[in-house]
Amino acid sequence: MAKPKSTKTPKPDELSKIDYRPPEKQWMEVPVEFKPGTYCYGARPKYLEEVGFPNPREWQPYEDDWKLPDNWKDIVLEGIDDRLKKYRSFRLFMDICVRCGACADKCHFYIGSGDPKNMPVLRAELMRSVYRKYFTASGKLLGKKAGARELTMDVFKEWWYYFYQCTECRRCSVFCPYGIDTAEITIMAREIINLLGCNTDWIAGPVANCYHKGNHLGLEPHTIQSNIEMMCDDIEEITGIRIEPTFNRKGAEILFVTPSGDLFGIPGVYTCMGYLMLFHELGLDYTWSTYASEGGNFGFFTSNEMAKRLHYKIYAEAKRLGVKWILGGECGHMWRLIHQYLDTWWGPADFLEVPKSPITGTVFEHAKSTKMVHVVEFTADLIRHGKIKLDPSRNDHLRVTFHDSCNTSRGMGIFEEPRYVLKHVVNHFYEMPENTIREKTFCCGSGSGLNASENMELRMRGGFPRANAVKYVNEKYGVNMLANICAIDRAALTTLMQYWVPEVEVCGVHELVGNALVMTGEKERTMDLRLEDLPGKEEEEEDV
Amino acid sequence: MGALFSFGVVIALVIIALVGVKGAHLQALFGVVIPYAAVVTFFIGLIYRVVKWGKSPVPFHIPTTCGQQKSLPWIKHNKLESPATGKEVFLRMVLEVLLFRSLFRNLKMQRSGDRVVYGSAKWLWLAGIVFHYSFLIVLIRHLRLFTNPVPSFVSLIESVDGFLQIGVPNLMMTGVVLLAAVTYLFLRRIYIPQVRYISLPADYFPLFLIMAIAATGILMRYFIRVDIVKVKELTTGLARLSPTVPDGIGSIFYIHIFLVSTLFAYFPFSKLVHLGGIFLSPTRNLANNSRMVRHVNPWNYDVKVHTYEEYEEEFRDKMISVGIPVEKNPPAEENKTEEASEESEGKE
Incomplete structure (x- = not known):
């Protein structure tokens, strides 16, 4: 051939x-x-x-x-x-x-x-x-x-x-x-x-990167820091607040690990900005790590042994830094692995403590062995206890639906937490047809390392059922934002929507949290996290 | 075609029994030796299969979660679809094994113009349930032939099964229902193009075999009567391990018992072992509690990893240049010059 x-x-x-x-x-x-x-x-x-x-x-x-x-x-x-x-x-x-x-x-x-x-x-x-x-x-x-x-x-x-x-x-x-x-x-x-x-090249490349540099994208420590600092610049422009996150800091209470897709590229970085703003507002004693800078694991798409080799870094880094527990960002297969594999590979993590929210005092009993909590669980708990101030009207330009990611749905069972958070940060939330969500959710079509550009026809075919359900709520309710809790989704669904339903954009749940979060000492918001004008807010300003 | 081949095999089995009994007078072989051999094969084969499955460990905790996990106390946990305790797993398994819970979820994908819709599709579930339960009842009814006196629950089931009181002897519904259900399962294999495409001879063979068993049973009970007293003499003899072969039992009986023997002997070596396999299925029989309780992999071996020390060794200068803390600081003067040159690089 x-x-x-x-x-x-x-x-x-x-x-x-x-x-x-x-x-x-x-x-x-x-x-x-x-x-x-x-x-x-x-x-x-x-x-x-x-x-x-x-x-x-x-x-x-x-x-x-x-x-x-x-x-x-x-x-x-x-x-x-x-x-x-x-x-x-x-x-x-x-x-x-x-x-x-x-x-x-x-x-x-x-x-x-x-x-x-x-x-x-x-x-x-x-x-x-x-x-x-x-x-x-x-x-x-x-x-x-x-x-x-x-x-x-x-x-x-x-x-x-x-x-x-x-x-x-x-x-x-x-x-x-x-x-x-x-x-x-x-x-x-x-x-x-x-x-x-x-x-495949698309899987083997990230695996090699992740093994040596700590993350799939091959971001080196100084680049991770500068990427996050650029996000902080944008946050300052939007809110007037300067955030100073820390890296590889010993003695922090919490280690935060997220997929590297959140550190680079659109719309992942907006989700990351949401985390940064939330943690700052809470005064959370946490640190990033440039070594354990990947929550995802393309090794899982090659062999269980390689997956185990890549997932070594999270507990190792938590031990080195002496944190009490680990908070994990929005990612699909990352959470399947943390939920169903990590403790088996590298546990018991007895050098850590059972996770306890320093803000609400909630002890996350369901994570008492792995000592890892999903950021959406963490945020849902904050909202439940009224610990953060939210103005969902800042998301009023968005009509939002939620895509359940395969791994977090069928390999974890986190359905209510993201919906609870979404319903508190947006005013317009609509579900897709019931046979296409929750445990019956459809894949983005690009999971498990298939999101290479040369594979585009297959990806668009595989994503067709998901896109078709989005199209339905787009036509019926005017949905224009597809929220999810997976980094591959954020990248893959963006391409998928451009192909099948171009009216709809894609975001992480914490981007919407960041939009709605009322921060202490912030200036009047006129932009969302994408630095796009908030409809209505500009005029108001002029009127005043 | 797989169906024709399997049909031919079942016809051949019928002919073998007929010739064996009518021509060669091998009543003892077909009435005693083969049934014993089949039952022994069934049990030994089934145990062998289950032990073989059991010998392979479950290295990872991989339940398929079909409902809300147990997490925060105020979030409603779905105990049956995402069980967190042994008791909840047991209930999930009861639903799976006795009610075919997962199959009950079945949907049918259809295109409706531009839209893809997923409609309810319960026929397969219904036929499956009816097939398995009517088979079970027929099996229990047959205990009458192996017991003396007949246990009361067997008589009770019989009277319920025959409550329509049609004909003499009284019509047993389950026999007819079993034949109908197995016919439906066959017809859907033939008529649904996708299912026909995936079907193997091994899918048609048990269907034809069970059809033939049900048909010979019905024939024997209602149409080509056999001497039931003599049949019971033979079957109770088998049960008591002191077999006798009375003269004058019709050939149809030997055909029936030969087909049943074939089913028993075939069972452990075919897809029919799903009966035992369902209990061991790790996507169903594990609790969704893997962040609460550590699952141990018995062959969890050491692997080569990239340690923090190796990482810092490679990136120390870059880390120092942007103020990221390191474990091992290089000499101070070297530090300064590096910082200046790396600073600009980092900005790009």
Whole structure:
């Protein structure tokens, strides 16, 4: 295959014409086709070398020769065997699917593409068919009649293509009568694929950055500081108040960790400004860290081992600085990992104390082992106790809906806290249709490291169900702001909205908190955190 | 096509039993040896499967949370969809196992002009529930054949099952309902294009097998009558482990019991083991309490990390230049010159 010509993403009205009829040919007979715009580029060798991943080399998925070692098949089969023994989820989910099809139309990639191999059941069958051939008696004996097939290079390429078309969002697992979670299968598949060095550049780059520099974006300590200082300049312009945050400060009560997406780029920085303003107003004794400067973890999209290596920094830094507990910013997969993995990897964090809000005195019992509290939980508690003054009318130019992020929804269960905060900081809040929110929420289409620009058609397809629900509330209620608590969402939904619903912008919940927060000694606000004029406020000023 | 192949296999099974009994007079083989072998295979196979699953640990705490977590005391916690304690997990599992809670959530995606809508879709859930419960009742009713005296709960279930009092012998509803439900499950596999596309012979085979079992059972009870006294003599003999093979039981009985034996023996090696698997599913049987209670991974091994010391070593000068505190300060004079040069760089 030749290098694809630069591709243009089809227009929305073209893309939304989706054919759900499966092909005539049985799925094992349909070879994978690497359609430009629907896959990410191969990882550059330097990124793999930096973290010691196997088989670093120049390669691209559209090339015929993937430059795999001669014994690649053995490596894959051993990789499967090893993981079957280590993960009950994997072994069980290989065995118990009855192919009832309940998951089929639950996947955003299936809804947006109509490709039957994006039905979660079939995505899993791509792996199960090989599992049967090499690990079950019936598959060995009966072959294709038992749904088994040989592992070939074409099969391996098909895995690569479709396991990078799953965002590990877990929506299918909500509906599966046995709780089969395709995310678990995709995680295993990607681990196995990575044993042969077939990572994507978009994931491997941030992993290497995060390992050495502390964050995905590769921001060095002085840059982190100057980025935050620039935000403080803007805050000063808006409020007249100068904020002086501290970095790597020993003896602070709280360490604050957020995804690095909040430190760089729009609209993440506005969310970050919201945190800065809130913590300043509270007089919170907290510090940033330039070393533990990433809450997210692209390692999770390569292997559990790499994820563990990257997530080492948070507790290590908390220990070094001697803080009492850790507060975490708005991020999706970061919170899945903190909630379900961190303590297992690096706990027990017995050098920390059970988190206690210094403002309200609330003890966060539900985080008594990990010692990490979600900033939205923290803020909801403040509002409940009336500890901050809010003027929601400063958000009156916005009609807001809330997008539940996959990870915080189905891997944590934080539904009410963000809604509670939003309803106190905005006057116009509207929910999207009920089958598209909370535990049934739709992915942004770019999660789990798929948000590369060369992958644009796939991302727009995957985000189609989410965008379609936003479009509905945009048309019905005039919604113009899509709030969320995830850094990948803030980046990915922005692109998605520009494509499908250009009237709608994207923000973090704490941007809206920052807008509404009445700060001690602030000047009359005439701008929101985006430095855009607040409608009405200017005229008022002139009248006075 | 997978369906035809599986149908052929079930027909072959019927012919094998028929020829075996009518032609070769292997009543003892089909009435005693094969049923015993099948039951032993069922139990050993099922235990083997469950033990094999159980041997793989659960390294991470991965419940799928389908409701509000337990967090702040004034936020209403959803105990069934996001259980925080063992008791709540138990209740969630009861709902899953007995009422198929997750399948009850099922939706159907449809395009309505520009919009994508997600309508209610309960038919699969209903057919699933009806199928499993009618199968269970049919199974319990069959205890009559293996017990003497017949336990009162078996008689009670029978009288409820036959309360319509149609025909002689009294029509048992569940037999017919079971056949109807399994037929529905087959038809949806054929008629829904996506489901047909994912279906394997292993999906059609148990459906045809159960259809054939229900059909032979119904035939035997209402149409091609067999000597029930002799059947009970054989079945109670099996239960007492002193089998006898009375003469003169019709071939239809041997076909029925051969198909049932096939189902038992096939069970542990097929997708039908989902019966045991559901209990072990880590997305359902764990509490959403992983920030409260540490989950231990038995194979949690040490990994190579990038320590703070290594980080500071690389960035110390830059950190000092912007006043970020460091652990190890370099000599003072060196410090000053670095500061001046790095200051401008940092601003960019």
